[in-house]
Amino acid sequence: MKITGTRARCVAIPLSATLRSNTGVHPGYFVRTIIEIMTDEGITGLGEVGGGDQRAAFERLASRIIGHDPYHIGVIKQRTLRNTYFMPNARIYAAIEMALLDIQGKATGRSVSDLLGGSLRQRLPFIGYLFWRYDRPGGGDDADPQDIADHCEELAETLGIRSAKLKAGVMAPEEEAAAMEACRARMGDAFNLRIDPNGTWSVPTAIAIGRRLERINLEWYEDPAWGIEGLNAVRRRVNIPIATNMYPARFDDLGPAIRRDTADLILTDIHYWEGPLGVRDLCNTCRTFGVGVAMHSGTEFGIELAAMLHTASTIPEMVVAGDAHYHYLEDDIIAGGKFAYRDGMIDVPAGPGLGVALDEEKMAKYARLFEEKGDLYDPGLVKFALNGSFC
Known part of the structure; x- marks a missing residue:
């Protein structure tokens, strides 16, 4: 099995309240970047990462995993984290590893917890x-x-x-x-x-x-x-x-x-x-x-x-x-x-893999909300955070 493609999308989901912390106030929604890793056997693995819009960071690493075997997690970790001192990103790597384990579980009919x-x-x-x-x-x-x-x-x-x-x-x-x-x-x-x-x-x-x-x-x-x-x-x-x-x-x-x-x-x-x-x-x-x-x-x-x-x-x-x-x-x-x-x-989800699948209607709905509301970490919102309004 080989990795043949990737995709990353940002979504924002509303919260039941606006939550305060020592850095300010969330504006009433959380943002996540959802990644997909596709294989030549038609199996797609899912991953997720926070920290605002991570699509560009993921895309910089995506070329390093194309063509590789999703079972070779150690090799992919070396290529995307250990040997890239100028752009290391443990958060992005973790989302990649989630997706690789999801692929392995789906391919073998076993849950990620079984693999662990x-x-x-x-x-x-x-x-x-x-x-x-x-x-x-x-x-x-x-x-x-x-x-x-x-x-x-x-x-x-x-x-x-x-x-x-x-x-x-x-x-x-x-x-x-x-x-x-x-x-x-x-x-x-x-x-x-x-x-x-x-x-x-x-x-x-x-x-x-x-x-x-x-x-x-x-x-x-x-x-x-x-x-x-x-x-x-x-x-x-x-x-x-x-x-x-x-x-x-x-x-x-x-x-x-x-x-x-x-x-x-x-x-x-x-x-x-x-x-x-x-x-x-x-x-x-x-x-x-x-x-x-x-x-x-x-x-x-x-x-x-x-x-x-x-x-x-x-x-x-x-x-x-x-x-x-x-x-x-x-x-x-x-x-x-x-x-x-x-x-x-x-x-604990039953599996196989992570045991979850994307609802594409919800993905489209909350991708639109992300585009409407914007990234939590864009310069405009950070300015408000420094003024004490939200971050």
């Missing part, structure tokens, strides 16, 4: 992702800690989730600590809570807030300060497990982070860590050094969520609830519609 060694569990738990929101369903904005607790309770009732994480770094740190306290009071001691300021807080602030939150028994404290040294400084002074998806977020930094005891747990984003096989490599290393792992969210649509589900289901240590922005999406571009939450869990 087999699923250890058929359903995986996910969190409810808490954001300070503008334009909530039904109107209004999140303005105080009780609004966050209301949202947490709502997600527990509608999705069945038993864990939640607040995207912090938006309000004053004391107010975000109060939001966590309100959630604990509302949800009880058995409910898992996490907070993630995205490295926004100074080390002294992160230590002060962390010490305040010790008494409500957080599951973990994610990226409370900036950099490997910042996380290490907080970890030595706060009695809450430290998690990260920022330091390290690539293999080049994994050794230094482990030597410095930077974190108790690494969140394994498929794109930062070079695809499903890269996530498995990371988890093997973490197992050796006693570092925990969980799945990170990248504002995924259904293709990437399928890849996350297949990958996480094969990793013995990945038993805690994974991140997902997915419940904010109003729709999806996969046939059959959005994945369903049941008791806070999502089923």
Whole structure:
């Protein structure tokens, strides 16, 4: 089998609210680039990548995979990532690897999780992702800690989730600590809570807030300060497990982070860590050094969520609830519609391959929305982000 062609399309899907973070506010939709890799046997593999319009970046690498065997993932990785120092892109490579595994699974009639060694569990738990929101369903904005607790309770009732994480770094740190306290009071001691300021807080602030939150028994404290040294400084002074998806977020930094005891747990984003096989490599290393792992969210649509589900289901240590922005999406571009939450869990697709197919009507609809709304990262929107409106 040989790769004969590729295609990349951008789509934008609306969200149920506009979500705030330390960099501004999303404008009410997420953008993904959907890639397809075609073969001479009529099998097409699907991949997905975020970060705005990635079509040009993918096209620069596409010529390097034409004519190659989709089973030769190691060869293709060398050609598209390892030996192209002037244009390396782990995010694009990860989408390519998703598509290659999808092709292999479709060709053999096996799921991607089978190709990765087999699923250890058929359903995986996910969190409810808490954001300070503008334009909530039904109107209004999140303005105080009780609004966050209301949202947490709502997600527990509608999705069945038993864990939640607040995207912090938006309000004053004391107010975000109060939001966590309100959630604990509302949800009880058995409910898992996490907070993630995205490295926004100074080390002294992160230590002060962390010490305040010790008494409500957080599951973990994610990226409370900036950099490997910042996380290490907080970890030595706060009695809450430290998690990260920022330091390290690539293999080049994994050794230094482990030597410095930077974190108790690494969140394994498929794109930062070079695809499903890269996530498995990371988890093997973490197992050796006693570092925990969980799945990170990248504002995924259904293709990437399928890849996350297949990958996480094969990793013995990945038993805690994974991140997902997915419940904010109003729709999806996969046939059959959005994945369903049941008791806070999502089923691993049955396969073959990733177990998902494109709904071409939805692809056309949300490609039009992308053209209408524009890229999240175009210069005009970035200007607004710097003015505090959105990013």
